[in-house]
Amino acid sequence: MIHMRSIRFRITVPAVLLVFALLAGLSYLLVASVHTHLISEVDSSLINGAHFVEQEQTHGTVLSPVSPKGTFGQFFLPDGRLIGSSANLKGEGPLIPFVPVGTTPRLTTISTARFGELRVLEQQLGGSTGPILVEAQQIDQISDAIRSLVTQLAIGAPALGLAFGAIIWFVVGRAMKPVEATRVAVAGIARLATGERVQNPRTGDELERLVVTMNLLLDRLQASFEREQQFVSDASHELRSPIAAVRAILESESIYDIGGRRSNSSALKALQRLQEVADQLLVLDRGGDSMQSLRPVDVDEWVFTIAERLRGSTNLSIDTASVSGGQVLANEVDIMRIVDNLTSNAARFARTSVK
Secondary structure, eight states: OOOTTSHHHHHHHHHHHHHHHHHHHHHHHHHHHHHHHHHHHHHHHHHHHHHHHHHHHTTTOSSOSOOOTTEEEEEEOTTSOEEEEOGGGTTOOOSSOOOOOOSSOEEEEEEETTTEEEEEEEEEOSSTTSOEEEEEEEOHHHHHHHHHHHHHHHHHHHHHHHHHHHHHHHHHHHHHHHHHHHHHHHHTOOOGGGTOOOOOOOOSSHHHHHHHHHHHHHHHHHHHHHHHHHHHHHHHHHHHHHHHHHHHHHHSTTSBOTTSOBOOHHHHHHHHHHHHHHHHHHHHHHTTOGGGGOEEEEHHHHHHHHHHHHHHHOSSEEOOTTOOOOEEEEOHHHHHHHHHHHHHHHHHHOSSEEO
8 A cells, every 4th residue: 555655655756756857858858859950951951952053053054854852943033933943843833932032041841732841941042133042852751750759759758757666666665674674673562671672784874873773762761661660669668668657656645745736746757758759759750841840939938838837847946037038940849849958957957946
């Protein structure tokens, strides 16, 4: 089945169209060249004949009574009167309507009912008072030859173009066969972890470079996949411990003290660990798209929010008097994690207050 969007089709069709255009142009040039050459041969023959007649005129001969087959001749006076004809025009009227002409030959092509297509030369001999020679030669053979040539080219040129197109189709198909084999091989790789790779064709061309690059990409994908699997495995184990700790603390009877205030510092530490793991999972989930989530973030708002959380979870004095407004272009989650890590570390090592 032919796919019109395939590379094979898109290469073959323009190439065939180009070949057809070139063949059409070459055919036209060939026909025009052959026609011009044959007509120029006839013209040379007519001019030489006129020169011969002019030489005979100097010896008192009006026109040779014997004319080559297919050649005709007539003499006219400058006033247009017919005064002589070749043997094959005896008793005939003017071959063409008389038009005054000078000593420079005038060559034209005419078509007659009796003699067919003629190439005609008109020239005045012996100066302005001399007779006017009208000499003609049949060129039906030339017209037939040109028509035969056109017919042959009309059949041969398209056939040659189609044959050339078939060759291009076959050659491109052979060239694209390894590419299709590579695509099938890539599609057949079920799992990256198996280490399956595309077989290197060792051709030393673009296909080999493509396969090498593809295998390198598969290696990077496998390494990334293995890192993600390892992280998910580690995160699963990391999450079990703080979840179990929070569950045990919350289910214990000593979760509240006598004054009703919460004394679950152990639970808060476990929750902090859960938050850290969740933040790492969030970073992994964002992957390479962090640049797309940049926006103006008010850093001071996050500082005040985390400071309030510290006041409720610690006995430290949290001083935010020196905090001023500030805005940066960043990812909000990253800013939250940075501020949270800084304040958590400060609270962990502080004795009485955090400023």
